[in-house]
Amino acid sequence: MTAPKRITIKATRFDPDKDEKPRLQSYEIPFGDESMVVLDALNYIKGHVDGSLSYRWSCRMGICGSCGMMVDGVPKLTCNAFLRDYWPRPITVEPLNNFPVIRDLVIDMGDFMEKLKSIKPWIIRKQPVPLGGGAFVQTTAQIDEFRQFSQCINCMLCYAACPVYGLNDEFLGPAAIALARRYNLDSRDEGVGRRLPVIADPEGVWECSFVGECSVVCPKGVDPAKAIQQTKLDTTMRFVLPFGNRD
Amino acid sequence: MVPPPHGGRLGGEAGTREFGWSMPRGWWTRRPHYFWYIVREFTSLPLALWLLWLLVEIRRAQDGPTGYHPHSSLGFVIFSVIVLLFALYHSVTFLSLAGAILHFNVADRPIPSQLIVLSQFGAWAAASAVVGFVLIYFGRT
Structure with missing residues (x-):
């Protein structure tokens, strides 16, 4: 043997x-x-x-x-x-x-947990809807808008792969921004304006220089780099276009 | 074999001490993806130098044909060819990422990212053709 x-x-x-x-x-x-x-x-x-x-x-x-x-x-x-x-x-x-x-x-994942909390990863409504007010109805197309970004399991591999975060831990980081985008794209959510100060901060999306390794290592195929670049474009449009800051 | 990454230092009091992270020197040589990212970023530096020189040439051109003496030494030609290669590499890598940046819906369906990338390369080719035409057509003496 x-x-x-x-x-x-x-x-x-x-x-x-x-x-x-x-x-x-x-x-x-x-x-x-x-x-x-x-x-x-x-x-x-x-x-x-x-x-x-x-x-x-x-x-x-x-x-x-x-x-x-x-x-x-x-x-x-x-x-x-x-x-x-x-x-x-x-x-x-x-x-x-x-x-x-x-x-x-x-x-020590304390820094990550604080960043996760800072982007308010929950559905925000301007006017609270009472429990008896009925269901939030969403179409499949509306769910498809954010589905990919909702697959994150907070494993922090993207933070470990990100040299920008390694050099500057003030950077909000890939997973937190991907999760912010997940809620900002949700048709039930009205909290973009409340997340904007964090994600449009210089240490938010603008700190990212698109290394792209976060998306390579993600075990769930979330593509945080895509979320960050799309958020850059969105925040720019909100700033440049007339009525861009409407919620 | 990857060497141990931690070059940090101990922080906090005994019992609550942590070993802080410190980015190692040469981190960008540890993975090919990091290396090519740095190459992509670096290519913009000689490009900026070349464009600065172009601004000087344009300023000289204001003085008319007598004051305009474009740099034509062999060294500058070689430098320009290298800068052209860098510019092409930077443009190709940048435009290839457009599919991840741009997000459009048509009739509630997202446009495939490959189509977005193709449209960017198409726009680049069209713009290059227009610039080439203007330079050649109006540059005739």
Whole structure:
């Protein structure tokens, strides 16, 4: 009987109470199942080799957006990064770029959460509609206007891929702007004017220089770069055209 | 192998300390997409220099044929050819992105992005033809 294949995982370790800076630690683990993903490898390490390894994960199926990490330098959902695509080379797993590291592979997502909140990601009505007022009726065409931008799972891979955010963390960032566009395009929403001060700010859409990597790494095909460029055009039209600032 | 990216520093007090992010030098060499983005941005710099020189030439042309001596050294011709290549690269990359920027609906149906890109290249070709015609036709002596 042949020995099972093995693969080396190099994972970032960082204990804020002991370490001055993050370091890579190698773990060699069995790779017997072709369907194994990087998250499975991390779970194996935590369960059988080193229980102190810290990382975020939840659903294992590309829905929750929790397990985003740098896999060989590329932002990926580790539940969707198959070991077979890397074997026999070792795989380097690091915390998402562009964010402070709390411990090991866990980043501080506080800045992202604040930015998400700042664009008011909910339906805003000028006059509240009472619960008994009936349903907001939307056609399929109206839903198609924003459907793509509503697929975001807040995994922050786009922020990790964005060098503009890496150089200036004041930038509102891809996912927040894509979500703002999702609500601005929603026929039920009347909150464009309230989101405008944030998204049309110099640190909003105008900070983006269209690198486009955010759309490349998005695991849900959201295309935040498209959302940002279209928002630039919209905000310009609102400024230039007569009556452009109407809501 | 990608080297560890973190060149940041520790912040906060013990127990709540984080290792802050710092963009590594040469970040744009780490992925081809980043590299070509920087190339795209860089091409505008020699283009701007060439256009500055064109402004100087136009200012000189105000003095009439006697004061107008366009630069024609071999070095400047080579520089102009390089700038032309940069301008073409910048234009092609810029116009190729038009499909992501422009968003039109006709009869409640979005126009395909490929059609938008094609229309941009068509407009570019038409504008170049008009400029070429004006330069050649009115430049005859």
